[in-house]
Amino acid sequence: MAESEILLSVKDLHAHYGESHVLHGMSFDVPKGEVVTLLGRNGVGKTTTMRCIMGIAGKRTGSVKYSGTETIHLSSNRIARLGLAYCPEERGIFSSLSVKENMVLPPVIKPGGLSLDEVYELFPRLLERGSSQGTKLSGGEQQMLAIARILRTGADMLLLDEPTEGLAPVIVSHIGDIIRTLREKGFTILLVEQNFHFAATVADRHYVVEHGQVIDMIPNESLAANMDKLKSYLGV
Amino acid sequence: MMTILGIPTQALFGQLLLGLINGAFYAMLSLGLALIFGLLNIINFSHGALYMMGAFVAWLALNFLGLGYWPALIVAPLVVALVGIIIERTMLCRLYKLDHLYGLLLTFGLALIIEGLFREGYGVSGQPYSVPKELAGGWNLGFMFLPIYRGWVVVASLVLCLGTWYAIEKTKLGAYLRAGTENPTLVQAFGINVPLMITLTYGFGVALAAIAGVLAAPIYQVSPKMGSDLIIVVFAVVVIGGMGSILGSIVTGYMLGLVEGLTKVFYPEAASTVIFMVMVVVLLIKPAGLFGKGA
Numbered sequence: 001m002a003e004s005e006i007l008l009s010v011k012d013l014h015a016h017y018g019e020s021h022v023l024h025g026m027s028f029d030v031p032k033g034e035v036v037t038l039l040g041r042n043g044v045g046k047t048t049t050m051r052c053i054m055g056i057a058g059k060r061t062g063s064v065k066y067s068g069t070e071t072i073h074l075s076s077n078r079i080a081r082l083g084l085a086y087c088p089e090e091r092g093i094f095s096s097l098s099v100k101e102n103m104v105l106p107p108v109i110k111p112g113g114l115s116l117d118e119v120y121e122l123f124p125r126l127l128e129r130g131s132s133q134g135t136k137l138s139g140g141e142q143q144m145l146a147i148a149r150i151l152r153t154g155a156d157m158l159l160l161d162e163p164t165e166g167l168a169p170v171i172v173s174h175i176g177d178i179i180r181t182l183r184e185k186g187f188t189i190l191l192v193e194q195n196f197h198f199a200a201t202v203a204d205r206h207y208v209v210e211h212g213q214v215i216d217m218i219p220n221e222s223l224a225a226n227m228d229k230l231k232s233y234l235g236v
Numbered sequence: 237m238m239t240i241l242g243i244p245t246q247a248l249f250g251q252l253l254l255g256l257i258n259g260a261f262y263a264m265l266s267l268g269l270a271l272i273f274g275l276l277n278i279i280n281f282s283h284g285a286l287y288m289m290g291a292f293v294a295w296l297a298l299n300f301l302g303l304g305y306w307p308a309l310i311v312a313p314l315v316v317a318l319v320g321i322i323i324e325r326t327m328l329c330r331l332y333k334l335d336h337l338y339g340l341l342l343t344f345g346l347a348l349i350i351e352g353l354f355r356e357g358y359g360v361s362g363q364p365y366s367v368p369k370e371l372a373g374g375w376n377l378g379f380m381f382l383p384i385y386r387g388w389v390v391v392a393s394l395v396l397c398l399g400t401w402y403a404i405e406k407t408k409l410g411a412y413l414r415a416g417t418e419n420p421t422l423v424q425a426f427g428i429n430v431p432l433m434i435t436l437t438y439g440f441g442v443a444l445a446a447i448a449g450v451l452a453a454p455i456y457q458v459s460p461k462m463g464s465d466l467i468i469v470v471f472a473v474v475v476i477g478g479m480g481s482i483l484g485s486i487v488t489g490y491m492l493g494l495v496e497g498l499t500k501v502f503y504p505e506a507a508s509t510v511i512f513m514v515m516v517v518v519l520l521i522k523p524a525g526l527f528g529k530g531a
Contacts, residue, residue, distance in 0.1 A: 055425070056425050075424070076424045076425045077425070077426075077427050077428055079425075080425055080426055086422075088422060092419055092422040094419065096414040101411045104408075105426065106426035107426065150426075153426075
């Protein structure tokens with residue numbers, strides 16, 4: 001991976017929730033400009049890894065470097081201001097805020113993000129529903145909103161936690177289009193997925209996670225050759 | 237003499253005005269409590285003591301520094317907000333992850349300590365604080381006599397309450413606050429300094445109580461127990477309005493003040509308990525309060 005600059009580097013990351021030890025030395029790199037997935041079964045620590053990177057998990061040790069800056073001891077607001085933006089699995093749409101208010105809630109941390117007009121170009125539906133209460137949107141629209149609102153902050157890297165979960169196929173394929181568009185616009189994306197068929201359509205590389213560790217890395221171009229191995233990892 | 241339902245209008249409107257005044261104080265205090273509960277998850281029992289402290293700061297400023305009523309309206313909330321910020325940073329911030337009960341017990345203890353300190357220093361008898369000369373006197377409205385100062389208190393509290401409501405519901409800062417009340421972790425992960433926001437919210441909530449204290453000083457006497465007399469009723473107001481509801485606390489505050497005033501006219505014996513009767517009925521029918529969500 002020497003040819004491309006590493007934007008996010010996770011080394012020997014451990015995490016605890018109370019008594020339980022959830023991550024057991026996660027290590028992986030995310031090169032700048034790539035879409036990288038964490039694949040794995042339920043409960044192997046993919047979401048916890050995301051939360052650790054954002055600084056919102058319980059106790060964490062090890063090293064998470066973003067653009068060369070060690071973030072393991074930083075609070076989550078400081079981490080966000082380095083240029084990371086987070087779209088949680090539960091989407092985190094605020095019910096006491098309108099769609100428009102949800103959209104502009106994340107503060108702009110530095111120049112270079114999409115303008116509001118560009119965001120609405122990608123998600124025209126959200127403009128129409130601007131004055132609705134955030135949680136009155138359909139599941140797919142809420143997912144769009146959760147992605148849309150982190151595009152205008154100037155963050156360079158997006159953490160998307162299972163953006164396709166529970167959505168209809170037509171919406172899943174729309175989200176695929178969006179992710180490819182965002183990659184072309186220069187965003188670096190870390191994606192948590194259980195659906196590797198979807199992951200294969202958007203990603204440059206896949207890290208396979210099991211028991212709180214990365215056990216394999218498969219570049220997307222050799223995914224077909226490794227399909228049997230991947231299926232045995234994921235138990236499908 | 238004019239009468240309505242057999243009651244002289246002077247008496248009726250006089251009591252309604254008294255009710256409105258009381259309601260103004262209920263609204264200002266329960267608004268602060270609602271804000272604090274929403275974001276901090278703390279039932280701030282020391283709110284009454286900090287209201288009393290606001291009145292005392294005004295009284296002390298007048299008697300020892302020669303600062304009059306108008307400067308006190310600025311200085312007292314600032315001083316009390318500072319005290320509140322120190323309380324939040326040194327004590328409350330350790331309790332956020334625990335059950336509400338711990339915050340309630342801590343702030344209850346603080347209320348007793350603060351009240352005790354002022355009682356030790358100034359005794360239990362009230363200290364007089366005169367109405368500022370700009371607001372002395374009254375207007376005869378024909379159907380009733382309106383002391384100007386009381387009119388001012390009602391208007392000032394309405395402006396404060398509606399201003400706060402507007403800031404929370406209609407501004408960017410308010411959107412942060414509402415979002416932070418729902419999901420502080422995510423708001424912080426967007427890059428907002430939530431701990432700072434919490435501290436300032438507590439400061440603002442208790443500053444509202446302190447302003448109420450200064451407004452109250454010329455009406456009631458400045459006494460160490462003025463807070464504890466009021467806070468029990470204010471908690472009933474908060475429960476009726478719905479814990480944490482901003483609009484609920486304002487509307488319920490004024491409404492219950494008026495209910496209390498009307499009760500004084502028609503059945504004075506029940507005046508001091510009517511709010512609690514309403515509370516019982518509301519809790520039985522709508523446990524989350526009139527403006528509360530869920531349940």
